[in-house]
Amino acid sequence: MIIFRLLLLPFALIYGFITSIRNFLYNIGILKSYTFNIPVISVGNLCMGGTGKTPHCEFLIQNLSNKYSLAYLSRGYKRQSKGVQIIKPDDDVKKAGDEALQIKRKFSHVVVAVCRNRVEGIHKILEDFPQTQIIILDDAYQYRSIKPSFNILLSDFYHLYTKDYLLPMGRLRESRRGYKRADAIIITKTNKVFPIMLKNIIIKELKPLPHQNVFFSYFKYSGFIPAFESKSYRKNQKINKILLFTGIAKPNPLIDHLKSNNLQVEHIAYADHHAYTKDDVVKIIQSYENIIGVHKIILTTEKDLMRIKDNEELVSILSSYPVYYIQIEVKFHFKEEQKFLSLIS
Incomplete structure (x- = not known):
C-alpha cells in the first residue's frame, strides 16, 4: 500500500499544484467569487465524500426553518436532468438526485433546488422565491465562485483531513490548508460516548485559527x-x-x-x-x-x-x-x- 501511494505521489503533486493555483487566483480576486444579499451557508469537506454533509444540512433545516424561509441547493449528483431544477415531492431521482429528493420529501415547506452552476441556482431561487431568507449549499466547500456568509467544514472522525493526502494518493480534493476558509469545523461520526480529553487532543491536532470553532457530532439512529x-x-x-x-x-x-x-x-x-x-x-x-x-x-x-x-x-x-x-x-x-x-x- 505504501509503495502504491508513493507511485501516485507525482500525480498528487501535480493535482495539488493545480488546485493551489486555482485557490490563489480566487484569494487575490482574479477569479471572481459572488456574494448575495441574504446569508448563504455552505456545508462541505476537504475529502471525497462520506463525512455526513446531507444529515448536517438536515440538522440546519430542522433547526432554522421554523424561524426563517429556507432554500436548499445542491448539485444534484448523478441526476439525469439539466440546468436548474426546482424540486417537488413527487419528482423522481432522475430529476432531483437522491439527496435533494430526500430533503424535499422530509421538508416539503423548504425550497429545494439542484443546479451544477450554484450561482445560477441561487439567482433562480431568489427570482422565483424572493421571500427566501437563508440558502444552504450542500457540498460547496470547493465551489469558490460563491463566497458564503458562513463556511462549515466537516471531517470524519476516523479519517481526519490532517492525516489524509491529495488525490489520487489520498482522498483530499485540495490541500489541507483549505481548512483555513472554514468558519466552523465539525468532526463527524464520532462515538456516542466521547471523552473531553479526546476532544482536546483532536483540537490540538487540527490547530484551528482563532476565529474557528470546533464541534463534535455523532449519528443517532432511528428504529427500523x-x-x-x-x-x-x-x-x-x-x-x-x-x-x-x-x-x-x-x-x-x-x-x-x-x-x-x-x-x-x-x-x-x-x-x-x-x-x-x-x-x-x-x-x-x-x-x-x-x-x-x-x-x-x-x-x-x-x-x-x-x-x-x-x-x-x-x-x-x-x-x-x-x-x-x-x-x-x-x-x-x-x-x-x-x-x-x-x-x-
Whole structure:
C-alpha cells in the first residue's frame, strides 16, 4: 500500500499544484467569487465524500426553518436532468438526485433546488422565491465562485483531513490548508460516548485559527421503519439477523451500530449513489433467502431507498419481503447544539 501511494505521489503533486493555483487566483480576486444579499451557508469537506454533509444540512433545516424561509441547493449528483431544477415531492431521482429528493420529501415547506452552476441556482431561487431568507449549499466547500456568509467544514472522525493526502494518493480534493476558509469545523461520526480529553487532543491536532470553532457530532439512529406496504413485516418479533444493502460512501458506522445491538449483519455494498437494477434486487433477495432462520429482515438507508421507491418494478419485487430502512439524526457532543446554531442564526 505504501509503495502504491508513493507511485501516485507525482500525480498528487501535480493535482495539488493545480488546485493551489486555482485557490490563489480566487484569494487575490482574479477569479471572481459572488456574494448575495441574504446569508448563504455552505456545508462541505476537504475529502471525497462520506463525512455526513446531507444529515448536517438536515440538522440546519430542522433547526432554522421554523424561524426563517429556507432554500436548499445542491448539485444534484448523478441526476439525469439539466440546468436548474426546482424540486417537488413527487419528482423522481432522475430529476432531483437522491439527496435533494430526500430533503424535499422530509421538508416539503423548504425550497429545494439542484443546479451544477450554484450561482445560477441561487439567482433562480431568489427570482422565483424572493421571500427566501437563508440558502444552504450542500457540498460547496470547493465551489469558490460563491463566497458564503458562513463556511462549515466537516471531517470524519476516523479519517481526519490532517492525516489524509491529495488525490489520487489520498482522498483530499485540495490541500489541507483549505481548512483555513472554514468558519466552523465539525468532526463527524464520532462515538456516542466521547471523552473531553479526546476532544482536546483532536483540537490540538487540527490547530484551528482563532476565529474557528470546533464541534463534535455523532449519528443517532432511528428504529427500523417499514419501507413499503407489505404483509411481511416482523411485528413485535425479535430480529437477530439483517441483510443490509447500501450504496453510500462509508457504511461502516451503520454496520458498527447494528452489531453493537447484537445483530448479525450480512452486508452487500454498492458504490455511492448507486442506481439499483432488477439484477441487484434479485441478488439482495437471494442473499436474504440464504440466511438461515426466520428472525431476519432486509435493511437499507433512507438515501438508498430514494433510488428504489420510484421504480415500480423494484418495489413490486421487494414489497413481498420484510424491507426496512433506517434514518439518522445529527447530535452534538457537550450540549453544543445551541452554541453552533448561535453562530449562524
